[in-house]
Amino acid sequence: MKTNKSILGAGVVSAIAASLCCITPVLALIAGTTGMAASFSWIEPLRPYLLIFTVLVLGFAWYQQLKTKKIDCDCEEDKKSGFFQSKTFLFLITIFAIVMSLFPYYSSVFYPSTNKQLVIVEQQNIQKISIDIEGMTCEACEQTINYSIGQLDGIVLSEASFEKGNAIVEFDQTKTNSKEIEEAVNKTGYKAISTKKENDEN
Incomplete structure (x- = not known):
């Protein structure tokens, strides 16, 4: 079963967007441009909805990937499915989405000590x-x-x-x-x- 790339893309984007308000300060610090740290703070109220959307999108993608299909004339085409339609790719996308979604909880490790x-x-x-x-x-x-x-x-x-x-x-x-x-x-x-x-x- 081919996984819809646009659906996966939406899931990844929403996962990144959900934590963008916390990712930006870290990137700003690394780049030495702390003035942009608050640029995406307006996204924070939307974070719960973006996380829910991410879960729904990835859940649907896994459903599409795992659901049982009747063997038909398209079986040869399924055998030729590439990496981007594979469970491995979907698994990697899921891990990436989880890492991005949880970023606010471990972002402090990227900050140098001010002692x-x-x-x-x-x-x-x-x-x-x-x-x-x-x-x-x-x-x-x-x-x-x-x-x-x-x-x-x-x-x-x-x-x-x-x-x-x-x-x-x-x-x-x-x-x-x-x-x-x-x-x-x-x-x-x-x-x-x-x-x-x-x-x-x-």
């Missing part, structure tokens, strides 16, 4: 702020923002959260300031909406 040796002379120089950020949709967004902020001198801690829509940052105010941190966020393509000082809990 830097930092000597704080005075504890009183450490300032803690909370930045409200627009556009984050998944963990890859968090990693992009943390990486960008972490490139600044004097950063002690950066913890972005797409669920809360903010980033908690601790820094040495003798080496950087909240304005520079906001600029680092905005460079990624996400938008720093507002910044406020956090109360010192110590």
Whole structure:
């Protein structure tokens, strides 16, 4: 049974599109163009529907491939079916679709560590702020923002959260300031909406 190439193509495209909002930040970081990281964040609300569509398309393709056929005069043509109509090809496409669909859950492995040796002379120089950020949709967004902020001198801690829509940052105010941190966020393509000082809990 020939597998419809256009159906498989639709399945692959939808699998990639479902995770595009998380793939883009990684590609942007690798390419050194973090400003495009938020380019496809608008796709995130469609992710569940794209994943469902992917499952349905691949399910139909497997049904077409595996369903029993009556032997007829076309049997010789079936024997000549090439690689692109084979179960092996469909299996590879399915694996690729799964890998793409699950990308948000392992994307963090592509981000380099931002750990830097930092000597704080005075504890009183450490300032803690909370930045409200627009556009984050998944963990890859968090990693992009943390990486960008972490490139600044004097950063002690950066913890972005797409669920809360903010980033908690601790820094040495003798080496950087909240304005520079906001600029680092905005460079990624996400938008720093507002910044406020956090109360010192110590």
